Amino acid sequence: MLLTVTDTARIAHGIWQLTLTGTFPYDTVQPGQFLMIRIGAGLEHVLRRPVSIAAVTEDSLAIVFRVVGKGTQWLSERKAGDGLDVLGPLGTGFPLPPAKARVLIVGGGIGAPPLYFLAERVQPLSDRLDVALGFQTQADSFWVDRFAVLGNLKLATDDGSLGLKGTVIDAVESLAADGLKWDYVYACGPIPMLKVVKQCFASQEVQGYVSLEERMACGVGACYGCVCQTGGGSGTRRVCADGPVFDWNGVVL
Amino acid sequence: MSVPDLSVEIAGLHLRNPVMPASGCFGFGREYARFYPLNQLGAVVTKAVTLEPRLGNPTPRVAEAGGGMLNAIGLANPGVRHVAAVELPWLAKQGVPVIVNAAGQTKDEYVEVVRIISASGLANAVELNVSCPNVKAGGISFGVSPQVLEDLVCSVRKVCSLPLFVKLSPNVTDIRQIALAAQAGGADGLTLINTLIGMQIDIRRRRPVLANKTGGLSGPAVKPVAVRMVYEVTQVVGIPVIGMGGIYSGEDAVEFIMAGASAVMVGTANFTDPFACPRIIAEIAQFMQEHGIGSLAEIRGCIA
Incomplete structure (x- = not known):
């Protein structure tokens, strides 16, 4: 489907936000779902780029992405009024927690955007919402104020320019040191980070979900390009269709 | 003029049009049935099927390469028995001929896979993927030696x-x-071309982009190679050829047909545009109408 860019902004070092509008099933989008975005008009870029949905209103959606190559560079050069060929919403998103659950959301860098949409949905349901976000430096951080409105926010940066000096794991440990306990933990970020987040809760009764990132071709489950290994390592799941969100006990991180 | 006739008869199969997805780009059809009814296609071609389930290669398995893509999926599939029990019964109900792509690491494996597909009564044709490494011959692909290939095809033919x-x-x-x-x-027929082996290096990390190091190149970048090979092959064989390699439009498909192909397969284009196949079918019809072509036979191999 063809959406129209209504707003673009560079919101942090190498991080861009686009707001899109047009005919789209906004009301059906689950937090954690993504778009496959066509890059360029010609045939130089044959693969769409997967980009998570960061926020949704009744007639628009926002995406936040990092420029990592030619495709995302092209995307960052879009201007208000430009059309964008998108496929979505795709994938299986985050299951929402039951009412009254105590929820922790953990985001590392460019893993944060889908968690914002999740936090918006979780906030009215939960008894307690804590958010731990980690960025390299303050210059790399974004949407901090938006997250702060939704829950108790703990930040960490590698250089201490914003929040704690350390990683997002230090932010999680700092929250835990305050005696906080959670029923549901949701995380998105680099695999090593997800692994440690899961380990942090290994001895606790916590329902954990992670959103994975992988290079994709079709984005709809047909090509088996983006797979992860299932819990016992005996099988694979498709990140694009079975995920990108998985119960963290169901996949090898 | 009247509506052009897109149908083709190929190796005993009647196809309502000459366009089908290429193996590996369309799963077992279920994912694309979300986008359009599969009976719009000339046929459906499944992902490669092996005797036992295969998990495939480590990731990254796919990468974009200027005007094309590299893939090293590693024949991930649930195994022929699962396919025959679960996927083919569903596909057989879609009102479209089903071509099952069969792969193996030994001649015996190919024979057993094809025997099961043939005996299932749920497929309309078999496509033999001979680009797999032959484990009994040091990993050299079956499809690179005329003697090895003839012997393999001969053995499979019997079952x-x-x-x-x-x-x-x-x-x-x-x-x-x-x-x-x-x-x-x-x-009974040939399909070509499979992917060209390629490689891409991430120069900042100083390592190959694909976990498998090398992968198959497909997409618009390979089209001239594919057209040339379809042309060369159709000059010397007496059996029909299905052409593929970077087909993105009806005009691309017409190019393959003029080179000598009886039908075409569309691979990478499905990823760029999930509606690629039905769009290409409509564009072929439009081209035929605009150029007064009543049937594909009128232009097949017309450059020769």
């Missing part, structure tokens, strides 16, 4: 009561010799 297509690898010295060997072994 296959369905039309048998052999999908040729372009990674050979002279594809005509390979094509003739497949024909001599008893193939």
